Amino acid sequence: MSPKASPSGHHHGDLRNALLQAALELIRERGPHGFTLAEASRRAGVSVAAPYKHFADRETLLAQLATKGYREQQDRFAAALGVSEDPVEQLAAFASAYVRFAAEESALFDVTFHAGLDKSRFADLAAAGDEVARLLLPVSGRLAPDQDNAFDLLLRVASAAHGLAVFLRQGLFGTNDGALTDAEKKAARTARDIAQRYNG
Incomplete structure (x- = not known):
């Protein structure tokens, strides 16, 4: 049976x-x-x-999805970093991949960043977010003079990419097939501008 x-x-x-x-x-x-x-x-x-x-409450289910979101980001960002050995170009590729993740995995993007989850309740979620940071911080660390500046550089690049991703989702770059590509290029260009200031 x-x-x-x-x-x-x-x-x-x-x-x-x-x-x-x-x-x-x-x-x-x-x-x-x-x-x-x-x-x-x-x-x-x-x-x-x-x-x-399986889930103690709604937030536990959302935390599972947000953890999945971080792991998907880690896979995408790791692939993006492989395009170059130059940390400036790696950060540009990360920013572009960030925008594409937001467009292609909109639900995971929203639950990861907009669900308001308390990471102190969910160890797996906190760990998944930390793993993404551990992947990216060594790249910004090659351009910045110390750990604090490396974090600041990564935060600036990620913030710019996040803003462009939200603008894309809101239709500010249009709704045609080229909108995503255009937003990716803007994210990469902005990341280069930010990173090159640290690179002297």
């Missing part, structure tokens, strides 16, 4: 992933604050009690 499936067709062993996927769909439609666990349950085709087998 095959395992008994839930009404949605998901086997019970897939419940966690089904709920995470349903929540991502809702976040894409309404933002990270625009749904309840009960709605995610209905979207996944399971009972409203089902999420509590």
Whole structure:
């Protein structure tokens, strides 16, 4: 006999992933604050009690998604850093990859940065964010004179990329197929301008 499936067709062993996927769909439609666990349950085709087998509350589910968001960023940023040995160009590639992540993974971007999660509650989430920083800080550290300045440089580049990513999402660069490419180029150019000031 095959395992008994839930009404949605998901086997019970897939419940966690089904709920995470349903929540991502809702976040894409309404933002990270625009749904309840009960709605995610209905979207996944399971009972409203089902999420509590895996998630203590709604914030725990969101923290799982935000952790996934950081890990996706780490993979993308690591690939971006491989384009060059020049730290200025590496930061430019990081900024471009940041914008593309926001565009291609909009729900993960929103839950990672706009859900207002308390990282002190979620060790895995805090660790995932720290891993992204550990990946990038050595790059900015090759341009800055000390650790504080390295963090400041990375923060400036990331802040610029984040702002451009939000502008892109808001349609400030248009809605045609070239808008993402244009925003990526702007992010890379801005990152170079910031980084070259540290590079003398």
